[in-house]
Amino acid sequence: MTSLKDKLNARVESYDHWARRRHYGPEGHNDSSLWVLACMDERLPVDEALGIRVDSPAGGGDAHCFRNAGGIVTDDAIRSAMLTCNFFGTKEIVIVQHTQCGMLSANANDLERMLKDKGVDIDNLTLDPTLPELKLDKGGFAKWIGMMDDVDVTCMRTVEAFRTHPLIPKDVVISGWVWEVETRRLRAPTLDAKVRGRVPDVRCTDYGVNQKQPARWS
Numbered sequence: 001m002t003s004l005k006d007k008l009n010a011r012v013e014s015y016d017h018w019a020r021r022r023h024y025g026p027e028g029h030n031d032s033s034l035w036v037l038a039c040m041d042e043r044l045p046v047d048e049a050l051g052i053r054v055d056s057p058a059g060g061g062d063a064h065c066f067r068n069a070g071g072i073v074t075d076d077a078i079r080s081a082m083l084t085c086n087f088f089g090t091k092e093i094v095i096v097q098h099t100q101c102g103m104l105s106a107n108a109n110d111l112e113r114m115l116k117d118k119g120v121d122i123d124n125l126t127l128d129p130t131l132p133e134l135k136l137d138k139g140g141f142a143k144w145i146g147m148m149d150d151v152d153v154t155c156m157r158t159v160e161a162f163r164t165h166p167l168i169p170k171d172v173v174i175s176g177w178v179w180e181v182e183t184r185r186l187r188a189p190t191l192d193a194k195v196r197g198r199v200p201d202v203r204c205t206d207y208g209v210n211q212k213q214p215a216r217w218s
Contacts, residue, residue, distance in 0.1 A: 018061060022088075029089025034063035035081055037158070038096040039071035039103075049096055049179045049186050064090065070103040071096055072146050072154065073161045075134070082167040093162055093172055097155045097189075098179040101148065104204045107211045108142040142214040149213050151178060151202045155189040157217050178202075 021028035036054065038046050046054050046065055053060025066080045084090040115122055122141040128134050136144055148154045159176040162168050177186050182199045196202050204213065 025087060026089035029091075030061055030063055032062045033089055033091040035084045035090045035093050036063045036065045036096065037071050037077055037081070037093065037162075038065065038067050039098055039101060040067040040069055041098060041101065043100070043181050044096065044098045044179050046096065048184070049177070050094060063094075064088070070101060070146055070148060070154070071098075071158070072103075072148075073158050074146070078162075078165060078167060081162060081165075085169055085172050086167070091172060093168070093174045095155060095158050095162070095174075095176040096179055096186075097151050097158070097176070098181055099151060099199050100181045100201045101151055103146065103148045104151065104201065105207045105209065106147060107204070107209050108145040108147040108214050109211070111145055111147070112142045143216045146216060147204070147213045149204050152189040152191060152196065 017024075017028075021030070032052060034052070036046060036050065036052075038044055038049075046052070047056055047060070052062040054063050054065045064080070064084045066077055068074055068077060081093060085093070112122060123138050125136065125141070126132050127136065127144075155176040155178055159174055163174050168174075176189055178189050179186055180199050187195065190196065200206055204210075
């Protein structure tokens with residue numbers, strides 16, 4: 001028979017290991033050896049969408065979670081993915097984007113123009129004051145914003161960008177998903193019109209944005 005003392009000792013030991021994970025390198029991986037890239041939108045609940053414990057309760061422990069506008073490839077997303085996969089034992093990457101995304105709602109050239117009207121010199125910016133070497137070529141700002149033409153296409157391209165990146169190990173499992181805000185269900189990205197027609201607002205044209213976004217993808 002296991003005593004309560006034994007159970008408590010085991011729980012304390014387990015928590016101590018959890019709290020000191022970063023001391024153990026790849027052997028101190030999170031519970032699911034998982035890194036999640038998700039849009040920052042407050043209507044995208046990562047825990048509910050993926051059936052894991054990341055955001056709630058606080059420090060759920062299942063994954064490293066990185067959020068940015070759109071849940072897209074950025075230099076800092078690559079940086080975080082590189083660290084977790086190469087040094088913290090992560091074996092899987094899951095990308096979650098969603099319908100009704102604000103990154104569909106305007107054209108990046110218009111956003112760039114609005115900043116210029118506010119007096120921002122977008123051609124002479126230090127993006128990261130701690131890393132002044134990190135610069136955009138002239139004309140690259142609108143691309144850097146990362147607005148989307150189509151959520152499903154962007155999700156598929158994001159998966160491919162991580163799958164082929166030299167800093168991400170080839171044995172890492174990578175998948176991408178679209179969260180339907182309206183139905184609270186997850187689906188794979190697709191070009192199937194019937195599936196995409198189930199909910200609105202998966203393209204920038206659904207927001208009345210008819211000008212193509214600056215080409216971010218080669």
